Each structure stands twice: as structure tokens, then as C-alpha cells.
Amino acid sequence: MxxxxxxxxxxxxxxxxxxxxxxxxxxxxxxxxxxxxxxxxxxxxxxxxxxxxxxxxxxxTSKSEVLRAVANAGTLNSVREFYADLDRVLTTGSRAAFEEWVTRAIYWFLTNKDMLPAWDEATALEPEFRAVAREGIMTLADSMPAFLARWPADRRDEARLRIELLVAQLERFFTRWALQGTIDVTADKAATVLTDVWFPALQVPAE
Structure with missing residues (x-):
């Protein structure tokens, strides 16, 4: 048959x-x-x-559903892979490795910058897509099980928040730097300063 x-x-x-x-x-x-x-x-x-x-x-069923399919076709998976790699980097405890990760993240944004205005518009206009965007950010922390496991159980929500804030700052920096041109800095210098801010912020606090 x-x-x-x-x-x-x-x-x-x-x-x-x-x-x-x-x-x-x-x-x-x-x-x-x-x-x-x-x-x-x-x-x-x-x-x-x-x-x-x-x-x-x-x-x-709609234009917003197509945009979600665009994201699922590769963008979201590549972002999750980036944060899974950050999990590995933070496990090494190496500041240099973290700075190299930030540099790669900046260049990932450069590669995908043409889609960023569309994501922002959809997030502002479509309640459904806002929910998708929030879900996407929240799942990035799920890509970092080793990082989360090092935090005390009663502070895991804080650990997740730190990852969400890192994502938000990287996105906002890139928008102002590459799309709006309101920040004048080289990618390498930006990576160094972002590392100064975020490498200590992602270390597990001493008990």
C-alpha cells in the first residue's frame, strides 16, 4: 500500500x-x-x-504569521546557538573569550541588520508578535543551563533577567550605532566597553 x-x-x-x-x-x-x-x-x-x-x-493566516515563519526559518535558531555558546564561554571564566563573543554578536547583528527595522515595527504594531518576541527572549536563558545552574535556586529569576537585559542592551546599542548612527565608536571599542559592563554582571555572586 x-x-x-x-x-x-x-x-x-x-x-x-x-x-x-x-x-x-x-x-x-x-x-x-x-x-x-x-x-x-x-x-x-x-x-x-x-x-x-x-x-x-x-x-x-496573516502577514505577522509570515514574519514569525521568517524568524523560525533561521534567525531564532542562530540566536539560540549564540547564547548556547555564551553558556560555554562563561563556563571558562575567561574575560577575553567573553569579549570575543561580544564582538561576534555585534557582527551577527551586522549580518542581520536589514531585518531589524521590520522586527521593531512588528513588535510595536502586533500584539501577537510582541508575545512572540518576549517568548524568544525568555527562551534564550533556556539555552544557558550551565549558567543558570550555578545560581542559587532562589535567584534563578534574577539570572534570567540579567540575560534578558544583556539581550536588550545589545539590540539597543546596535540600533543606535549601526541603524541610527547616533553612537560613534568602532565595533572593537564597543565590544571592550560592553565587556567591562557585562562580564562582571554575569558572574555568579558570592554567597
Whole structure:
């Protein structure tokens, strides 16, 4: 069973659906990068893909759901990997290794900077996406089990908060530095100063 012409046609349909969904996500990302979030309409995505609105809504219920798919297609996973690596770096106790991590984080933002305005717009405009963004930040601490385990049980919430504040400051610094141009500093100097602030802040306090 499941090996005849009908099964073959079914597998082809599923592959076509997968390819269409991937094309919608890739196309939407390109539009979000060049136009931001609010200026892109579902009609713009449909026209760029060359599909119908019915096909779009077969895969997604809204524009914000497409943006979430863009994030899930790689951005969120790469961020989680970055913080999993921070967990390893903090375990070494090396300030130099932490500064190297901060430098890599800055260059990660540079690589992904075209999407940042769209994320910010969606977070401001869409209650659903605000919840997604908050969930994303909160799960970053889950990528750091060794760091959390070193904190006393009654201070784990504080440990999580420190990670969330680190994420927020890195994002805000990058927005002002690379997107707005209101901070004039080299990436290396910024990494050094951020390390001065955050390396001691992420050390587990003595009992």
C-alpha cells in the first residue's frame, strides 16, 4: 500500500506545497528587508511570489504569521546557538573569550541588520508578535543551563533577567550605532566597553 500512482501524486503535491511555502517565506523576507513591516501588504507578497491570495492563505493566516515563519526559518535558531555558546564561554571564566563573543554578536547583528527595522515595527504594531518576541527572549536563558545552574535556586529569576537585559542592551546599542548612527565608536571599542559592563554582571555572586 502507498506505493502506487496515487501515493506518488500525493507526495508530489506535498513537495509542491512545501516549496510554495518556502518561496512565500523567502520572498516575504526580502520585502521586509527592503520595505520594513508596515509597508508590506499580503498583496505585495502574493504579487512577488506569483501566487494567488488563496494560495497564500492556504499556508498563512496573516502577514505577522509570515514574519514569525521568517524568524523560525533561521534567525531564532542562530540566536539560540549564540547564547548556547555564551553558556560555554562563561563556563571558562575567561574575560577575553567573553569579549570575543561580544564582538561576534555585534557582527551577527551586522549580518542581520536589514531585518531589524521590520522586527521593531512588528513588535510595536502586533500584539501577537510582541508575545512572540518576549517568548524568544525568555527562551534564550533556556539555552544557558550551565549558567543558570550555578545560581542559587532562589535567584534563578534574577539570572534570567540579567540575560534578558544583556539581550536588550545589545539590540539597543546596535540600533543606535549601526541603524541610527547616533553612537560613534568602532565595533572593537564597543565590544571592550560592553565587556567591562557585562562580564562582571554575569558572574555568579558570592554567597
Amino acid at each position: 502507498g506505493t502506487g500512482p496515487t501515493a506518488h501524486r500525493g507526495s508530489l503535491r506535498e513537495e509542491q506545497k512545501r516549496l510554495t511555502k518556502a518561496k512565500i517565506v523567502d520572498t516575504a523576507r526580502s520585502l521586509f528587508e527592503t520595505q520594513g513591516y508596515s509597508d508590506v501588504r499580503v498583496e505585495d507578497i502574493v504579487a512577488a511570489v506569483g501566487c494567488s491570495r488563496a494560495t497564500f492563505y492556504l499556508h498563512f
